[in-house]
Amino acid sequence: MTTIRLPTANPPGTVLGTAPGLTESADDYRATGGYDGLTAPDGLLAHLAASGLRGRGGAGFPAAVKLRSVRDRGGAPVVVANGEEGEPGSVKDRWLLRARPHLVLDGLARSAAVVGAVRGVVYLSDPVAAGSVRRALVEHPPPLPVEIVETRHTYVAGEETAAVRRIDGGPALPTAKPPRPFEQGVGGEPTLVSNVETLARIALTAARPDLRRSIALGTLVTLSGGQVASVLTEVPYGVPLRVLAAELGVPDATGALMGGLFGGLVGADALGLPLEPDALTAAGTALGCGAIRFLSPGECPVATAADAAAHLAAESARQCGVCVSGTRAVGDALRALAAGTAGRDTDDSLRRWSQGLPGRGACGLLDASAGIAGSLLRAFPRLVRSHLATPCPRCAAAPPDGRRLTATVPPAEADPDRPRAPLPSSGSALPSPVSPLSSPALPLPALKGTP
Ligand code: SF4
Incomplete structure (x- = not known):
């Protein structure tokens, strides 16, 4: 079971929010400032560029550059909220769609406004997440047509060209590049394929542009390893990997498997590195989707x-x-x-x-x-x-056993104090284990140019 750990100080502008074990309703989301705030697409794009927000799907491409690339192609753009996470050690995208569907849909609609999209798609394989998004679309209809396209869960199904191929009715398999989706994507139109956490951070930036830097510098991570439960939490870039290992409960980690499987293995000497995309890339590894498996001394x-x-x-x-x-x-x-x-x-x-x-x-x-x-x-x-x-x-x-690499998605249930239409039958009724971080809130790194 993966537990969710809130930072001790959980300020506005976090993706985890204040009640990550509950599925957020439209009313609760509006109460946080959602579906409000910045409405001018150019203004939002300027804030995103100034914030330095980078994609959270794995490649870490600057979000504003990607939005501009689609906008500048013309045509009838499409925006895809990509919630299909193939890395077995990552749970953040499925949790986000289950628990905070409105945050993702708000980010989708705002991104659509920036690029001039006429169609939106939520792409996923998790049936619980699909039910949550479906209900959210009824609760708060978006300003453009948005459909849900489901796929079979595989490692490559979330790759951007595989997503486009599946949405167009084909198999969820990657295609040769170029063209990339921003050039020719769904239906042959310029397409923004954006990770759902990226969209969530775009929506947060629209609601709180004054917090744009901390929104851009925070990130969801899935931590696993040792004999302890996996943890989904949100941390600022810059926190040392060793601190995260200790927070997980593996203080004597001898190394880590980074970025899901994409960042490869690092030894104990690398655990002093900061959790920051460029620093990790310079060290020959990668943050990827933010899934880190720490190696305990008993694990070869x-x-x-x-x-x-x-x-x-x-x-x-x-x-x-x-x-x-x-x-x-x-x-x-x-x-x-x-x-x-x-x-x-x-x-x-x-x-x-x-x-x-x-x-x-x-x-x-x-x-x-x-x-x-x-x-x-x-x-x-x-x-x-x-x-x-x-x-x-x-x-x-402890011979090789691939099941060790898989983290389970924390459930999110409807708020019992706020009666809502029942979830589709695949909705989970399990309670969500949410606990505060045992140590003080991780310090934010020094911010330059914070408004
Ligand atoms: S697209 Fe090619 S490289 Fe990628 S998983 Fe399939 S066979 Fe392997």
């Missing part, structure tokens, strides 16, 4: 790498021949390494694949697999060599 990084590589091999969409063979080779080699049966030149093979495979598939899955291999070799070179010489007792005690 080789077993974790084997888990990740096996997951990616199983999730290959099998469109690109090099992806099928490459992900399988990496997965087999890491499984053999964990089992103590790898050939003496396995590290050479892994190194070769880590350098030769990236960029050869139509999407980033093959890159992620290569990144797992390369990062293991970089962060834990002696450990890899020891696995070639003798079987590993930690791998033997």
Whole structure:
């Protein structure tokens, strides 16, 4: 079970809000200033540019640049709220759609106004989230037609070209780029495919432009690892990874699996790095979707790498021949390494694949697999060599098990004090475990140019 942890000081302008265990109604959302505030699209775009808000789907592209790119193409743009999170360790997007659908829909409508969109789509696979969004659309009809398009949950279904393909009636599989969706997307029109947390932060910026910098510098993270429950929380950029490990309950972490699977593995020396996209990229890893799995002392990084590589091999969409063979080779080699049966030149093979495979598939899955291999070799070179010489007792005690990588989505239930139309049958009735952070609120990094 993933628990939600509120920062001790939970100011306005946070995505978690004040009651993350409840599904927010339209009235409750309006009470926070939602569906109000800035209405001029150019004014909002200027605030987003000044805030430095970056996308929260994984690539971290500046939100204002992406909006402008779609707006400037002309045509009949489409806005897609992308809630399909494929990373097994991430839960933030599904929680957001379940608990705060109005915040996402508000961000969608405001983004549509900026780019001149005539159609909106909420794209997802989580049936509980779909029910929540469906009811929100009835409670507060948006100013443009918005439909829900559901897909099957896979690792690649949330990739932006896969989303476009699925919305157009095809399979949720990536296509070759260019064209990118901003050039030619849904129905051939310029399309903004935006992560739902990004849209939520756009809506928050419209409601509280005075808080634009802190809104842009806060981020949802899903933390997991050790023998403790996963945690969904919201932190400011800049907090050291080691602080997050301690908050999770793994203070003696020996490393981490970063960005879902996309950031690869880092060792203990990297835990002093700040949670900040550019700093992490400069260190050879990635924040990605904000999912971080900390490695406990009892967990062998080789077993974790084997888990990740096996997951990616199983999730290959099998469109690109090099992806099928490459992900399988990496997965087999890491499984053999964990089992103590790898050939003496396995590290050479892994190194070769880590350098030769990236960029050869139509999407980033093959890159992620290569990144797992390369990062293991970089962060834990002696450990890899020891696995070639003798079987590993930690791998033997806890052999690879892909289920360790999966975090469960925290439920959100309707507010019992505010009767509403019943959720579609897939709605969850489980109580939501919400607890305050055990330590004082994490300090915001120094802000430059805060209005
Ligand atoms: S790289 Fe792999 S997952 Fe991506 S499109 Fe090609 S076959 Fe599918």
